[in-house]
Amino acid sequence: MNAIEIEGLTINYDQTSVLWDLSFSLPHGIICGIAGPNGAGKSTLLKAAVGLVKPQSGRIALLGQPLRKMRQRIAYIPQRESIDWDFPITASDVVLMGRYHQFGFWGRPRPADRAAAACALEQLGMSAFADRQISQLSGGQQQRLFIARALVQEPDLFLMDEPFRGVDLATEKSIIELLRRLKNEGKTILIVFHDLHMAQSYFDYLLLLNRRLIACGPIEATLNSQNISRAFGKSQSLFEEATALSAKTRLGMK
Amino acid sequence: MFEYFTDPVLRAPTWGCMLMCLAASLMGVLSFLNKRSLLGEGISHAAYPGVVAGMAVCAIDAADEGSLFFALVGALLFSIIGLWVIDRLEKKGKVHSDAALCFMLASFFGIGTLGASFLQGARPLMAQRVQIYLYGQAATMTDIHIVIYAALSALIVMFLVISYRPMQALCFDRVYAQSLMIVPRYLTIATFVLMLLSIVIGIRSVGVVLMSGMFVAPAVAARQWTDRLSTLLWIAAIIGVASGLLGNILSVEASQKLRIYFPHERLSLPTGPMIVLTGSAIAFLSLLFAPRRGAIPRLVRILSFRVRTVEENILKSVWKSKEISLKDCRACNHLWPPSLIFLLWRMQRQGWMTQAYRRYALTPDGDRKAARIVRLHRLWEVYLADLGWPEESVHRTAEEMEHILTPELEERLAGQLHDPKLDPHAQPIPEHDVVC
Numbered sequence: 001m002n003a004i005e006i007e008g009l010t011i012n013y014d015q016t017s018v019l020w021d022l023s024f025s026l027p028h029g030i031i032c033g034i035a036g037p038n039g040a041g042k043s044t045l046l047k048a049a050v051g052l053v054k055p056q057s058g059r060i061a062l063l064g065q066p067l068r069k070m071r072q073r074i075a076y077i078p079q080r081e082s083i084d085w086d087f088p089i090t091a092s093d094v095v096l097m098g099r100y101h102q103f104g105f106w107g108r109p110r111p112a113d114r115a116a117a118a119c120a121l122e123q124l125g126m127s128a129f130a131d132r133q134i135s136q137l138s139g140g141q142q143q144r145l146f147i148a149r150a151l152v153q154e155p156d157l158f159l160m161d162e163p164f165r166g167v168d169l170a171t172e173k174s175i176i177e178l179l180r181r182l183k184n185e186g187k188t189i190l191i192v193f194h195d196l197h198m199a200q201s202y203f204d205y206l207l208l209l210n211r212r213l214i215a216c217g218p219i220e221a222t223l224n225s226q227n228i229s230r231a232f233g234k235s236q237s238l239f240e241e242a243t244a245l246s247a248k249t250r251l252g253m254k
Numbered sequence: 255m256f257e258y259f260t261d262p263v264l265r266a267p268t269w270g271c272m273l274m275c276l277a278a279s280l281m282g283v284l285s286f287l288n289k290r291s292l293l294g295e296g297i298s299h300a301a302y303p304g305v306v307a308g309m310a311v312c313a314i315d316a317a318d319e320g321s322l323f324f325a326l327v328g329a330l331l332f333s334i335i336g337l338w339v340i341d342r343l344e345k346k347g348k349v350h351s352d353a354a355l356c357f358m359l360a361s362f363f364g365i366g367t368l369g370a371s372f373l374q375g376a377r378p379l380m381a382q383r384v385q386i387y388l389y390g391q392a393a394t395m396t397d398i399h400i401v402i403y404a405a406l407s408a409l410i411v412m413f414l415v416i417s418y419r420p421m422q423a424l425c426f427d428r429v430y431a432q433s434l435m436i437v438p439r440y441l442t443i444a445t446f447v448l449m450l451l452s453i454v455i456g457i458r459s460v461g462v463v464l465m466s467g468m469f470v471a472p473a474v475a476a477r478q479w480t481d482r483l484s485t486l487l488w489i490a491a492i493i494g495v496a497s498g499l500l501g502n503i504l505s506v507e508a509s510q511k512l513r514i515y516f517p518h519e520r521l522s523l524p525t526g527p528m529i530v531l532t533g534s535a536i537a538f539l540s541l542l543f544a545p546r547r548g549a550i551p552r553l554v555r556i557l558s559f560r561v562r563t564v565e566e567n568i569l570k571s572v573w574k575s576k577e578i579s580l581k582d583c584r585a586c587n588h589l590w591p592p593s594l595i596f597l598l599w600r601m602q603r604q605g606w607m608t609q610a611y612r613r614y615a616l617t618p619d620g621d622r623k624a625a626r627i628v629r630l631h632r633l634w635e636v637y638l639a640d641l642g643w644p645e646e647s648v649h650r651t652a653e654e655m656e657h658i659l660t661p662e663l664e665e666r667l668a669g670q671l672h673d674p675k676l677d678p679h680a681q682p683i684p685e686h687d688v689v690c
Contacts, residue, residue: 050433076433107419133481
């Protein structure tokens with residue numbers, strides 16, 4: 001059984017295609033990096049995998065089950081730009097969010113939830129900051145906080161959107177170490193990333209994306225200059241111009 | 255004082271305003287956290303043509319009673335249409351949300367004003383009623399208003415208690431909350447309905463034009479005092495209720511005073527503006543004085559840091575030459591002489607310095623303090639040189655960092671550099687002193 005299986009996935013935003021006919025599958029217990037140029041649809045792919053974006057067509061199966069049954073077994077870690085850091089919320093409350101689907105009718109965290117949150121913070125060395133408002137944490141601490149929130153969810157699949165942005169090297173290393181531990185427990189981790197240099201040492205699998213699938217497979221087989229130039233190269237630009245023009249025309253803006 | 259709560263004439267405005275403000279301030283917090291504080295302004299203005307339409311319906315019937323009901327239903331209806339228009343403009347028309355809101359607000363208010371002037375010609379009595387909603391009139395409220403407002407406030411408080419956690423998750427990180435579970439539709443709908451109700455009902459006492467003030471001010475004020483959502487809601491509620499009460503009392507008392515001093519002028523202070531002004535005053539004071547985020551405490555902290563920097567620089571210059579005259583001290587610290595003299599005097603009082611025969615020297619305590627500053631300075635220079643900064647440029651940033659580095663950072667710095675003895679300019683680095 002594969003961790004994630006996608007067939008013929010196509011996603012449009014306002015008439016513009018973001019992802020074209022994507023099909024791939026990834027096995028259990030791996031760390032897979034997702035790379036591609038800006039606007040390649042990396043974040044959209046993650047959002048589709050947690051059901052935040054509705055695909056035009058295609059099928060997504062997680063651990064052999066359709067998505068709607070699996071929501072809570074997937075932990076989504078959003079891009080840091082999407083977070084309102086000035087929001088009046090403490091670190092421990094952020095972590096508790098990972099359990100809120102389990103709260104009862106009155107929506108109160110149970111003692112077990114609080115214990116799990118404390119434990120997750122401890123695991124990431126954040127116990128001392130539990131009562132801090134989130135803007136008073138450093139960039140690395142903020143990122144670790146959101147990983148702690150994912151941990152209390154006890155998921156099988158982690159989807160991380162650029163977790164290494166704004167993070168120092170030491171934190172990056174410690175995050176990767178944690179992810180490897182999770183991988184050894186049989187979890188699957190998908191990471192959108194930017195810096196191709198880190199790919200070789202951090203990931204087992206690589207998914208190259210540029211609106212359509214360029215390559216997907218074990219890193220040794222996929223990380224080569226041919227694939228990279230296909231994903232990042234100039235040959236794509238004509239295609240992009242044409243699709244943008246098509247969208248504008250259909251929306252009546254041109 | 256108690257007559258405001260019990261007197262048959264006075265109690266309705268008092269309780270009515272307090273409860274109305276409670277409802278508005280709680281819902282205001284939600285829209286404030288969603289960064290859509292202006293929505294209140296839009297909704298209240300959109301409600302105006304609804305009030306006019308409701309009154310017109312009453313006028314056809316020539317019925318007097320039930321005008322409150324018709325006005326509220328009309329207001330509710332039009333504010334829903336207004337929200338729908340904004341939504342369409344944003345999503346389909348690709349109009350920026352501020353622009354969409356302004357467009358809707360102005361056109362709806364225009365329609366309302368037009369309708370009101372028609373009504374003025376046809377049914378002057380009804381037009382007067384419409385005026386009440388435009389500017390608000392708390393004094394004519396009756397016990398029925400208390401009942402309505404109390405029910406609404408109870409509903410809102412109940413809603414917040416039950417949906418506190420999901421609401422927090424949704425406001426803070428909607429995308430994540432949605433990824434975790436399908437957000438129940440009732441939550442979104444309930445939020446909107448309660449927001450609409452709190453505004454539509456509130457315009458009876460504060461008026462269309464000022465309503466959004468009561469929506470925004472308590473949230474803005476409360477945010478200054480806390481970093482927790484639950485506390486934020488509590489403080490906003492208290493500020494809301496307090497401004498409702500105070501505004502009401504101020505308006506009644508001041509109007510009485512005005513009548514005594516100027517018996518012929520018919521001066522009065524209306525309740526609506528007094529409530530909004532009270533709320534705004536609380537918000538303004540909070541922006542100024544709140545301990546962590548307030549402007550004045552921050553200014554004080556900035557100034558005290560500047561003073562500390564200067565003092566530490568003086569200590570350093572004395573430490574380097576063991577003993578210093580006022581003139582030398584002036585040469586190495588470019589300061590306005592009176593403030594230099596004041597600082598030197600203060601540092602003597604604080605036990606860092608002594609003075610004899612017009613020459614300044616450090617006490618043992620001052621010596622330790624100065625040595626630590628020099629140590630931080632030189633450690634930072636070593637650190638930067640280690641990072642590959644050119645030797646001549648490390649001094650400038652060290653001048654800044656020596657005042658910033660905490661003992662914890664100092665320890666880490668020393669550990670990382672293996673406790674160096676000399677700085678890049680071959681000057682000795684003072685030992686770490688445990689006593690200090």
